Amino acid sequence: MRADDSTMIRLDGVDKTFIMHLRAGAVLPVLRAVKFEVNAGECLVLDGPSGSGKSSILKMIFGNYRVDAGSILVRDGDGWSDVARASPRDVLRLRRSVIGYVSQFLRTIPRVGALDVVAASARDNGLEAATARARAAELLARLGIPERLWQLPPATFSGGEQQRINIARGFVATHPVLLLDEPTASLDKKNRAAVIDFIRQRKRSGAALIGIFHDDDVKRQVADNSIDVSRFRA
């Protein structure tokens, strides 16, 4: 269990297989013996062709996918938590205080306006209501979401706008571990630059980030290390 002092995330021997019962129990091994570490203040980029399991790794770290074998240690205050073995309630706690995640798709909540969607993420992370709203407004402005949209539920927004809401939600909180699944996929140059800036800020404040980026330019600007996940092909 001992890791270097600055290690924030440590995967070891992680396996993932899907069993598709609706397809006659087809067994789909995806990942085997995944092993890497990420230090504080670093961004690790996951590389590899599509279907190689990059998103699955992020989803396992976030507790969204089950882990078949191995351990996923994240620094949790003075100690460590193993997401692979954490109870559902522990995973929920880790998501509030330790692990943030920017996914490709926004799951919208009916009737909740964009500003509140973003502020709720900051509140879950421990900010008090007024500060959370102020931070949320700041991020929406940085990402070029026009103020007239802030009170509207994002369900009706364009794909690009929804993605920016998602980004704001991920960066409004200050999780020490942040997972990014193609956060810049459909952004214009200006917003891409804003996201790169957010990532650098999080690194400077000591967070450990793991990201999937399709854009080589973004990758170059944020990566401290990269790993080709096809080496973990099952």
Place this chain on the structure above:
Amino acid sequence: MSTAEVPLISAAGLTKFYGVRVGCLDVDLEAYAGEVLAVVGESGSGKSTLLSLLSTQLRPTRGSVHFRMRDALVRDLFQLEEAQRRLLSRTDWGFVHQDARLGLRMNVSAGGNVGERLMAVGWRNYASIRREARLWLARVEIDGDRIDDLPTTFSGGMRQRLQIAKNMVSAPRLIFMDEPTGGLDVSVQARLIDLMRGLVADHGLAVIIVTHDLAVARLLSHRIIVMRYGRVIETGLTDQVLDDPREPYTQLLVASDLRG
């Protein structure tokens, strides 16, 4: 261990036979304050039987249900006196039914329905009962002008919100919900879900909701229990169970969900 770590309600080996037919079998579960637990499954899976057992409307064939009382003592519900159980269900618990006629008195005004529960916990002053009723009607977005109207004049969505107001007025710690969004239009469902999310967050409620609608479970619940033939076949974090279902039946349910 702090109080927050002790479940508000827990069941162990909960089993109900109807003659030789299984209602539910060996169900273990717990629910904590501030948490929504969804019980999903198709008709006949035993989810409604489970809810009736937890809320002591049915007696189990075997197994137990424990509840953490306001004095922090954990009590076996089926060992309580009938009067104590009735008091719990009038004060500390709420029950929101799919069919509002089971949860409301249809020949009593909206205000009367809400006020009744206050009187059950000892409120006597007419003006303050009416004020409190009006406050809760507003919180569930029912216009105060409707306070003297009968629930029969309300739409389906309003009846559900009135049920919620009636339950919430006594500051319960646990609410049971049986398909509360069933039969409602999608926009009306969204409004109800939004309201329930707010109440759980603001009041630290525990909610156990039975639903066959996976979209409702996903939006509302933290943890999920999947039932089939009276048994729990899969349980865990809601998004994990729905995004990475392990059991064949859960995979079928998820694959069959129209709204994804």
